Amino acid sequence: MPFVLDASVAGPWILADEPSEAAARIAHRLLSEDALVPALWWYEVRNLLVVCERRGRLERSESDLFLSRLADYPILVDAEVDWDAAMRLARRHQLTVYDASYLELAIRSRVQLATLDVALQRAAGKEGVDLAA
Secondary structure: OOEEEOHHHHHHHHOOOOOOHHHHHHHHHOOOOOEEEEOHHHHHHHHHHHHHHHOOOOOHHHHHHHHHHHOOOOEEEEOOOOHHHHHHHHHHHOOOHHHHHHHHHHHHHOOEEEOOOHHHHHHHHHOOOOEOO
16 A cells, blocks of 8 residues: 655665664565655755765765665655645644645545654644554
8 A cells, every 4th residue: 555755754764873663664665565755755855865965974976876776666756736735734733834745645645654753743643644654
């Protein structure tokens, strides 16, 4: 069954000093399940990599390799964000609109949400969205 994948999960996949059992479990799910993401997911992941390069946490070659590996995962971009719903969710739960777009996608798709973001986890719970483990 597909699930929505928040960009917060990708950090521990590349940053050795930020291990996460939850992120590892979610990566394992990608071996047999599709992940749904809003288009901004790829921007967020790339931004994370560039920021880590600037801070000396990653080499450019590591970022490039990571992106090529990510391309092999079944990550499906959903371009149909209901921005009105995302705005309502952002306001209701004091989320960024970026984070609310993941929640909106999970609600609309009726699937679990994979996130390490505590505020987004809390909002998902209040909206009746199950968290991926």
